[in-house]
Amino acid sequence: MRGPASLRDPWKYQRDYWPTLPVDIADIDPDLNGYTQWRRDRPPRVVLSDSLDDIGQRVTLTHELFHLECGQPDRWHRDRGEKLVRLLTARWLLPDLDLVKRALAMSVSIEDAAERLWVTLDVLVERLRHLTPNEAHLVHSPQARAFSHGHGGVVLYGLKSHQA
Ligand SMILES: [Zn+2]
Numbered sequence: 477m478r479g480p481a482s483l484r485d486p487w488k489y490q491r492d493y494w495p496t497l498p499v500d501i502a503d504i505d506p507d508l509n510g511y512t513q514w515r516r517d518r519p520p521r522v523v524l525s526d527s528l529d530d531i532g533q534r535v536t537l538t539h540e541l542f543h544l545e546c547g548q549p550d551r552w553h554r555d556r557g558e559k560l561v562r563l564l565t566a567r568w569l570l571p572d573l574d575l576v577k578r579a580l581a582m583s584v585s586i587e588d589a590a591e592r593l594w595v596t597l598d599v600l601v602e603r604l605r606h607l608t609p610n611e612a613h614l615v616h617s618p619q620a621r622a623f624s625h626g627h628g629g630v631v632l633y634g635l636k637s638h639q640a
Contacts, residue, residue, distance in 0.1 A: 482513045500581045509532060539565045542565055574614070576604075
């Protein structure tokens with residue numbers, strides 16, 4: 477387990493549900509955090525950048541595992557698949573909005589809140605941008621409101637993690 481024990485751990489998920497999946501940590505294109513390599517005659521493989529810290533690895537591995545769950549996209553649906561994977565990643569990593577609310581209340585900035593929640597800023601913003609009306613009710617903070625009303629667009633697409 478890496479990070480606080482109460483948080484969801486994609487490494488455990490990988491061991492439980494994708495036990496034979498190769499996950500390699502390598503020196504890759506600096507524009508990428510990681511990618512899933514779909515291979516013709518062998519099972520897919522996930523590659524994570526060796527420049528990621530523990531939080532970056534947690535987020536990127538989760539993202540790539542959702543690519544695997546969704547299956548290999550055809551080229552016509554790649555953008556839509558990417559959006560869905562980002563959303564699923566944010567929801568999976570931040571299932572507890574009470575925790576999100578408390579982190580926002582304790583933090584001096586949204587970056588600080590993301591770190592407390594053991595996610596990247598992009599993931600927290602993605603989660604807050606896509607609250608359901610019921611969820612929005614649960615997260616009353618100026619930061620959450622600002623982002624759920626669409627002022628977070630600059631950083632929304634900052635997660636540099638793409639398919640190979
Ligand atoms: Zn992706």
